Amino acid sequence: MPTTDSHRHEYLKPDGRKLWLYGRQPFQVGEIPSPDSVPVTAHPYLRWHPLRGEWVIYAAHRQNRTFLPPPDYNPLAPTREGGVPTELPQGGYDIAVFENRFPSLVPHPGEPPRLEGVVTAPGEGACEVVVFTQDPEASLGSLPIEHVALLIDVWADRTRELGRRDEITYVLPFENRGVEVGVTLHHPHGQIYAYSSLPPIQVRALEHARAHFARTGENLGLTLVNDEIAAGTRIVRENEAALSFVPPFARYTYETWLMPKRPVAFLSDLSPEERLGVAELLKDTLQRLDALFGVRMPYLMTLHQAPTDGTDYPEWPLRFEFYPALRAPGKLKFLAGTELGAGVFANDALPEDKARELREVQL
């Protein structure tokens, strides 16, 4: 663990999956449960898309979900005394991480099928679920700053552990929230995908960050943060350690980025003070998005750290990117022809106007 004021224990679930519990205080737990004792047998594999130059994951086992949950069953809540087993035990922990029972990528996928005319590869990697809190009614933005800071430790810890594996090249923590964006499980949680090759979006980000670094000698993140502080018009909030802003090239109406002021490649590179500063703005960003229209804003949050191949990435701009799904009250942003067919986003709103709205939200 990166900090001395938090606690972590590792467990094995009855079906063979791993579970990690984290607490701000020392804690004890009850029996370690699993919704199903049948071991996970997943053999995902990849097929190459020859016109996009991308791997596509095939995880057909995800359809074969044998376990039929009772109504109101919450697999992410602690198992109740005498109740149907969930994913988590009772106990005094704050945050839980476990290997996904329906993974798209796994540590030992086996050989992929051979297909005439199609390039295949093993679906090597990892998929984990991160439960943000034991409280099913909470949200990431409603948690105390110290709890959010612990989550930053958890992401740092899982990134370090997964990234240490030879076959893992990139670790992506994210949260997808809201029925509007397809989330059916409302207990506050996120996911972590770990990939065996650098994903396309990260390949391009690295290429552009590297070119900027070569040209200017400066980390692109530092340039962005300094430019935004100088311009002032797109800042949502600033503290000593971090900055949240609507990027000048926002693709989503209320797109918000959160960056530490000192460029780092990984969350684990943050000092305890910086970690708290980032946690404060993470909470602030989500509170503003919820307060903006007075409804829980559906969103995708992705955390972009550097590749985990063991080399240094002084050019990498660590950032959280938030893509809020609403562009106005009750109006969702849909990706259509120009976005999905050409890769060109069209935004009807100016980042400067939307940053002002977010800045002026009453919290």
Place this chain on the structure above:
Amino acid sequence: MPTTDSHRHEYLKPDGRKLWLYGRQPFQVGEIPSPDSVPVTAHPYLRWHPLRGEWVIYAAHRQNRTFLPPPDYNPLAPTREGGVPTELPQGGYDIAVFENRFPSLVPHPGEPPRLEGVVTAPGEGACEVVVFTQDPEASLGSLPIEHVALLIDVWADRTRELGRRDEITYVLPFENRGVEVGVTLHHPHGQIYAYSSLPPIQVRALEHARAHFARTGENLGLTLVNDEIAAGTRIVRENEAALSFVPPFARYTYETWLMPKRPVAFLSDLSPEERLGVAELLKDTLQRLDALFGVRMPYLMTLHQAPTDGTDYPEWPLRFEFYPALRAPGKLKFLAGTELGAGVFANDALPEDKARELREVQL
């Protein structure tokens, strides 16, 4: 016009926009209307996304829609005698195309604003609306094959006219259908976006198609079609001129591609027989998607022709790509963390299984 058996007339709308009407028979029309006589003043511009290496379009004028339509107003239906003016006149035409009143890209965008630290460019290009039929209750798949063949002529004609402009590098016709994917206007219609620079998805497609051509001496589309015919397992339907299939690297559950068997760069390169064959499979694909679950399948259809910079593209694989939004009855596919944060699609279903389902649909 590419064929001698169709008819086209060009008109100027009261607000200065152009309108083109197409018919299989000679036709006459009434007064040319426009919902609003105020000329379109749009100054869209682009900002550069430094980490994705993409332009983002800003079209803030799209929010300033002055015209307040009456209830049940359909701007794509012919204007009724004495009724509120729509976009289209009365008359005997089959298909209409007009310049979008709220364009994301325009022929003369003017100078973009200068922004400190942000690279901007004019929003040069064109946005057109294509009305597939006068019948508001029809759908593209319900139209007669000869009507769909006329639409192929219309796309070919607009691509040629737009592509002839020096500043246009790429022309993308598409249809986005269904409330589930954000379409509020139910009259059968599509759109055309014309770009001044080759969009990112097309840049990569060209790069990969070119590499394949250099390596094998064969158009990648021809390789795909031949491989799919040889494999047989992913074919949806085949005729003399064309093939529809679930691509072996499908990203969406029921993703379907439609390709002519003879590789061409543009629809205008098709012979009249090939054009009819493509029209037949286009109609067939949409009928199958609608019959699959017994509901109107929401989808995005994009047409990928070659760049329009005047050079030859023997390596370009012309294709229609259909992205159906449902992955099961009542279940939408949402793009989440791995798709939007990493560019890696995860598909729970195998293309071979979904092709069989589509093949076995009773029409």
